[in-house]
Amino acid sequence: MTVNEAAAVDGQLEEENIYSIIQLVKEGIRFHVFKLIMEQSPYSITEWSNFLHLSERTMLRYKNENKSFDPIYSEKIMEISLLQNYGKKVFGSEENFNVWLHSTNIALGGITPKDLLDNSFGIRLLKDELTRIAHGILA
Incomplete structure (x- = not known):
């Protein structure tokens, strides 16, 4: 696992590390790294497949072949x-x-x-709504 992948899994990649994020995206996130990210998220594989507009069958193929996701994904x-x-920072907890x-x-x-x-x-x-919440600007 690369340093950027490890940081992504640990939630340590922030927007301030934009060049690291760009590099990670260009290289493509490998499925086993995605799996670790997914396990730390509240989303199921079905929800992730909906977010990414990939079928669950395609997700399983990525898993079985340990493929890297294309940059767009x-x-x-x-x-x-x-x-x-x-969001965790703004609300104080996951x-x-x-x-x-x-x-x-609303x-x-x-x-x-x-x-x-x-x-x-x-x-x-x-993200914009979270920023408003963080600054106390509620709708």
Whole structure:
């Protein structure tokens, strides 16, 4: 496991380490590293396959062949992982953040935040909302 992969698994890659993140995305996240990231997240393999727009069968093929995800999927994995780390900081715990992720949110038009994790625009919207929460600006 590379230094960047280990940092990603440990939740130590932050947006400040953008060059490390870019390198990791370009190389592609290997499935066994993704598995460790997934195990630390509150999301099932089914949810991850929905977020990444990959079938579960394709995910199993990545697993069986220990393939690296293409950069487009690696980028999405990192975006969700970074958002998870940020959310834990904003809410003070993973548990509190996960409650927020699964709750209907008026500021997001009545959508649960988790439903926005399947595209970059939704992830950006959630990051912006977390920043507002961190600064005490509630809808």
